[in-house]
Amino acid sequence: MTVNAKGAEMGSVGRIEPQAMHFAEPLPLTSGKQLNDYTLVYETYGTLNAARDNAVLVCHALNASHHVAGVSPAGDTGWWDNLVGPGKALDTDRFFVIGVNNPGSCFGSTGPTSRNPDPAAGGRVYGADFPVVTVEDWVDAQARLVERLGITKLAAVLGGSLGGMQALAWTLRYPERVANCVAVATAPKLSAQNIAFNEVARRAIVTDPDFHGGHYTQAGTVPKRGLRVARMIGHITYLSDDSMEAKFGRTTRGASDNGARHNYSTQDIEFQVESYLRYQGDKFSEYFDANTYLLITRALDYFDPAHAHDGDLSAAFAVARACRFLVVSFTTDWRFAPQRSREIVKALVDKAQAAREGLSS
Amino acid sequence: MTVNAKGAEMGSVGRIEPQAMHFAEPLPLTSGKQLNDYTLVYETYGTLNAARDNAVLVCHALNASHHVAGVSPAGDTGWWDNLVGPGKALDTDRFFVIGVNNPGSCFGSTGPTSRNPDPAAGGRVYGADFPVVTVEDWVDAQARLVERLGITKLAAVLGGSLGGMQALAWTLRYPERVANCVAVATAPKLSAQNIAFNEVARRAIVTDPDFHGGHYTQAGTVPKRGLRVARMIGHITYLSDDSMEAKFGRTTRGASDNGARHNYSTQDIEFQVESYLRYQGDKFSEYFDANTYLLITRALDYFDPAHAHDGDLSAAFAVARACRFLVVSFTTDWRFAPQRSREIVKALVDKAQAAREGLSS
Numbered sequence: 218m219t220v221n222a223k224g225a226e227m228g229s230v231g232r233i234e235p236q237a238m239h240f241a242e243p244l245p246l247t248s249g250k251q252l253n254d255y256t257l258v259y260e261t262y263g264t265l266n267a268a269r270d271n272a273v274l275v276c277h278a279l280n281a282s283h284h285v286a287g288v289s290p291a292g293d294t295g296w297w298d299n300l301v302g303p304g305k306a307l308d309t310d311r312f313f314v315i316g317v318n319n320p321g322s323c324f325g326s327t328g329p330t331s332r333n334p335d336p337a338a339g340g341r342v343y344g345a346d347f348p349v350v351t352v353e354d355w356v357d358a359q360a361r362l363v364e365r366l367g368i369t370k371l372a373a374v375l376g377g378s379l380g381g382m383q384a385l386a387w388t389l390r391y392p393e394r395v396a397n398c399v400a401v402a403t404a405p406k407l408s409a410q411n412i413a414f415n416e417v418a419r420r421a422i423v424t425d426p427d428f429h430g431g432h433y434t435q436a437g438t439v440p441k442r443g444l445r446v447a448r449m450i451g452h453i454t455y456l457s458d459d460s461m462e463a464k465f466g467r468t469t470r471g472a473s474d475n476g477a478r479h480n481y482s483t484q485d486i487e488f489q490v491e492s493y494l495r496y497q498g499d500k501f502s503e504y505f506d507a508n509t510y511l512l513i514t515r516a517l518d519y520f521d522p523a524h525a526h527d528g529d530l531s532a533a534f535a536v537a538r539a540c541r542f543l544v545v546s547f548t549t550d551w552r553f554a555p556q557r558s559r560e561i562v563k564a565l566v567d568k569a570q571a572a573r574e575g576l577s578s
Numbered sequence: 579m580t581v582n583a584k585g586a587e588m589g590s591v592g593r594i595e596p597q598a599m600h601f602a603e604p605l606p607l608t609s610g611k612q613l614n615d616y617t618l619v620y621e622t623y624g625t626l627n628a629a630r631d632n633a634v635l636v637c638h639a640l641n642a643s644h645h646v647a648g649v650s651p652a653g654d655t656g657w658w659d660n661l662v663g664p665g666k667a668l669d670t671d672r673f674f675v676i677g678v679n680n681p682g683s684c685f686g687s688t689g690p691t692s693r694n695p696d697p698a699a700g701g702r703v704y705g706a707d708f709p710v711v712t713v714e715d716w717v718d719a720q721a722r723l724v725e726r727l728g729i730t731k732l733a734a735v736l737g738g739s740l741g742g743m744q745a746l747a748w749t750l751r752y753p754e755r756v757a758n759c760v761a762v763a764t765a766p767k768l769s770a771q772n773i774a775f776n777e778v779a780r781r782a783i784v785t786d787p788d789f790h791g792g793h794y795t796q797a798g799t800v801p802k803r804g805l806r807v808a809r810m811i812g813h814i815t816y817l818s819d820d821s822m823e824a825k826f827g828r829t830t831r832g833a834s835d836n837g838a839r840h841n842y843s844t845q846d847i848e849f850q851v852e853s854y855l856r857y858q859g860d861k862f863s864e865y866f867d868a869n870t871y872l873l874i875t876r877a878l879d880y881f882d883p884a885h886a887h888d889g890d891l892s893a894a895f896a897v898a899r900a901c902r903f904l905v906v907s908f909t910t911d912w913r914f915a916p917q918r919s920r921e922i923v924k925a926l927v928d929k930a931q932a933a934r935e936g937l938s939s
Binding site: 247248249250345348349406407408409410412413414416417419420421423424425426431442445446449450453456458461462464465466467478479481482483484487488490491494495498508511512514515518519521524 | 608609610611706709710767768769770771773774775777778780781782784785786787792803806807810811814817819822823825826827828839840842843844845848849851852855856859869872873875876879880882885
């Protein structure tokens with residue numbers, strides 16, 4: 218047990234059992250298709266108060282899940298455990314925190330590795346037949362779950378990266394159901410370069426001979442080579458050039474061994490940064506689903522709430538008049554650098570200004 | 579025929595036949611190994627004068643060759659044809675310009691696709707057994723060629739990117755044999771991020787099942803999937819975020835067709851930037867050798883002339899006292915941005931300052 222800056226005791230939410238909620242009514246998707254008969258896996262921390270107004274929804278990014286805090290039955294600590302718990306920033310003595318795995322993911326909620334309920338699928342898993350989902354589709358699915366939990370309005374919705382996009386989308390789709398939005402290290406839309414990196418990662422997966430057009434489960438294979446390369450690309454974009462330089466520089470592996478700086482090999486590891494990337498790639502390929510990778514990066518690509526407002530992000534935010542926003546970024550983040558957060562802040566400030574002018578006119 | 583800024587007539591060097599020079603004496607390599615019995619393919623444009631002091635060597639980068647200017651027998655225009663020719667910046671009415679394909683490349687000089695002269699290889703191509711080469715090894719090979727052409731001192735050596743590294747290395751290894759060095763869009767060493775991108779590209783190639791440990795020629799395959807992904811990664815790094823945004827933005831393919839913005843597919847092309855990258859990848863995989871890709875990116879990784887001087891680049895340049903330098907960079911280049919060129923300029927200025935102080939003391 219440690220204490221936070223205010224001297225409050227900080228603790229863990231302890232051992233957490235994931236829960237599951239089944240939805241029989243189809244979820245209409247942005248693509249025009251629908252998701253039939255699906256389940257969402259979620260966790261909650263803290264207690265919903267009598268007024269039901271202390272609920273906070275935490276949205277996950279690419280490789281994360283509903284397991285936000287505490288220790289899972291498998292012994293894994295939640296991905297934002299340092300933020301969520303008694304006395305922590307998201308204080309579970311005050312808030313009822315919800316983590317939910319998005320449809321299309323691979324950690325329990327219905328996704329490409331789930332059985333396709335379509336009789337024509339003959340009991341096989343969805344694989345590549347899982348419908349393409351968007352950030353807005355996820356938010357709709359989350360809204361249904363929140364509703365079922367008896368919550369009319371969330372005290373806050375928050376998330377980082379792709380999770381931050383979901384938090385923003387909540388304020389646009391359900392502005393009356395969100396009091397506060399915390400968007401961390403995110404962007405209002407991907408740049409061409411962001412899309413380019415996603416596309417290369419997808420091509421690495423799709424062209425892996427073990428991918429079998431996305432039906433690798435039937436084929437009894439796993440496109441691990443593609444997943445490894447995809448994850449290596451991802452990890453380069455998660456660190457800025459400067460922070461990668463500070464972390465690895467040109468440090469070699471051999472330097473600490475026999476004194477020879479290089480082995481002169483194209484395939485052995487020479488530099489520490491290579492070792493780091495290979496490790497990250499190997500680890501990821503052991504647990505992540507390839508079709509999920511494709512779906513989630515595509516959802517990132519598509520997110521562009523300003524598009525329906527002729528590119529005017531401020532106009533898009535006009536509906537979110539009553540929501541309060543906290544926008545956070547990291548100078549060490551390269552993909553969603555502070556400049557991308559400033560775009561959001563500018564749009565919100567412009568929106569507030571427009572609203573004030575509207576009131577005074 | 580067009581005219582340049584000075585009103586001089588600018589033309590093509592016309593149809594060019596590549597030449598080949600065989601070297602029976604082994605080339606000692608940085609790794610401690612040696613390259614036996616090798617051939618360099620080269621081209622020349624213009625005429626070597628009687629004083630033999632008008633020769634200019636152009637060094638190529640990753641995917642280029644000896645074919646710098648004019649039209650090859652196959653009808654291809656040289657990769658720097660806009661720079662080299664009568665009346666052009668590198669005026670072939672004044673200069674004798676040499677382009678040479680580096681050993682380890684795949685455009686005619688001895689490389690992984692050449693027959694391995696080692697009797698133990700049984701007449702097979704080198705493949706993965708081609709020795710690892712460095713920028714310094716290339717410069718040594720070029721120096722032998724230049725010597726055989728009867729040139730004691732080059733009027734200039736120039737190149738871009740990896741070619742620029744060779745130009746810099748010339749001034750360090752053979753300072754008395756270079757009058758001028760033109761280093762374009764290059765760096766004195768790769769950053770951790772640069773190495774990281776090279777490594778991901780190499781892993782994509784090496785883990786392609788068609789790679790067969792680098793002996794794909796014997797296996798009758800070509801690791802095209804890996805080459806495609808490698809080239810896509812490369813092309814992202816060749817453009818800055820801003821220039822990629824200006825060139826592609828979030829323009830979709832469907833936008834111009836039936837009006838629907840997206841097809842909602844993870845594998846089809848949605849955005850123009852995806853189309854561009856796939857095209858570049860496909861094209862590259864048709865002509866480039868995978869082992870050469872590994873070798874050349876490794877040479878990039880290793881280049882670090884300051885390392886032998888405790889990281890002091892200025893000290894490394896001390897030997898190049900008599901050389902004159904022109905350092906050029908592009909704001910649209912992301913991998914070797916102007917900041918990397920400024921490192922070179924700073925080291926050269928510091929060197930000159932140190933030399934002046936040495937003279938005056």
